[in-house]
Amino acid sequence: MPPEPRAARKGQTDPAQRDRRNSPTAKAAVEPQAKTQSQSGAKKAASKKASSANLVPALLVPNGPIALVGLMGVGKTTVGRRLAKELGRPFYDSDDEIEKASGRTVAGYFRDHGEDEFRAGERRVIDRLLDGSDIILATGGGAFIQDGARDILQDRALTIFLKGDFETIFARVRKKDTRPLLKVPNPRETFEALYKERYPIYEQAHIVVNIAKGPHDRTVQRVAKAIDHYVKSQNAKARVL
Ligand SMILES: Nc1ncnc2c1ncn2[C@@H]1O[C@H](COP(=O)(O)OP(=O)(O)OP(=O)(O)O)[C@@H](O)[C@H]1O
Ligand SMILES: O=C(O)C1=C[C@@H](O)[C@@H](O)[C@H](O)C1
Numbered sequence: 437m438p439p440e441p442r443a444a445r446k447g448q449t450d451p452a453q454r455d456r457r458n459s460p461t462a463k464a465a466v467e468p469q470a471k472t473q474s475q476s477g478a479k480k481a482a483s484k485k486a487s488s489a490n491l492v493p494a495l496l497v498p499n500g501p502i503a504l505v506g507l508m509g510v511g512k513t514t515v516g517r518r519l520a521k522e523l524g525r526p527f528y529d530s531d532d533e534i535e536k537a538s539g540r541t542v543a544g545y546f547r548d549h550g551e552d553e554f555r556a557g558e559r560r561v562i563d564r565l566l567d568g569s570d571i572i573l574a575t576g577g578g579a580f581i582q583d584g585a586r587d588i589l590q591d592r593a594l595t596i597f598l599k600g601d602f603e604t605i606f607a608r609v610r611k612k613d614t615r616p617l618l619k620v621p622n623p624r625e626t627f628e629a630l631y632k633e634r635y636p637i638y639e640q641a642h643i644v645v646n647i648a649k650g651p652h653d654r655t656v657q658r659v660a661k662a663i664d665h666y667v668k669s670q671n672a673k674a675r676v677l
């Protein structure tokens with residue numbers, strides 16, 4: 437079930453709004469609002485510097501967790517960290533949290549405990565992180581593929597599938613040899629198999645965003661706009677019902 441359309445202005449976490457979030461009248465009352473920054477101002481701000489604020493001018497963003505899902509290398513961590521900065525929200529990465537909790541690298545954890553235990557740990561970490569707070573969560577590439585973690589993510593977060601074409605993301609993952617699933621004699625074949633198996637599952641996310649060509653920040657902007665559209669479409673539905 438997608439989360440309720442709990443819209444807030446960018447960076448705001450309004451507790452009163454949270455309390456109202458399950459009320460149908462509250463849904464209907466959330467109107468798309470005029471942008472507070474002019475388009476030209478937004479463009480200037482966006483082009484000024486990759487890491488500067490205001491890449492994401494005054495869009496509607498729901499309260500509660502937002503989770504990025506998708507294949508390894510697509511940019512969940514990179515984009516998630518920047519999105520969190522733009523929205524003024526805390527950022528977490530499930531792989532990092534597993535590493536912190538276990539004192540092992542992801543690769544070390546796979547090696548010593550195997551994938552099944554890693555998945556159980558991943559599920560626990562995601563369960564702990566999704567406590568309703570307004571966080572941005574970058575998930576590990578396989579998190580959304582396992583039923584248990586996917587159910588938790590779908591129930592308690594607004595999920596966003598970052599979708600990239602095979603060659604672009606394979607070129608990225610080839611640069612590092614830290615990903616245990618790709619430490620195989622033919623990583624291209626393995627990656628292709630994961631791509632084919634997993635894409636239909638990632639498609640179940642509440643929102644799908646094609647990654648942009650070029651700098652990370654273009655994708656950050658796309659994600660923010662997609663969230664805004666999603667909230668507005670949910671509000672429109674609430675008004676019709
Ligand atoms: N738009 C981009 N242009 C160029 N490189 C990028 C872009 N987005 C991400 N990258 C690079 O691709 C690599 C993988 O990105 P990242 O670690 O964010 O992916 P991920 O989806 O979190 O992967 P994993 O599931 O393995 O954690 C990083 O080195 C990152 O800098
Ligand atoms: O795609 C996957 O299954 C994985 C992706 C990484 O983020 C790590 O969670 C781990 O390497 C497994």
Ligand SMILES: [Mg+2]
Pocket residue numbers: 512513514529531574575576
């Ligand atoms: Mg990552």
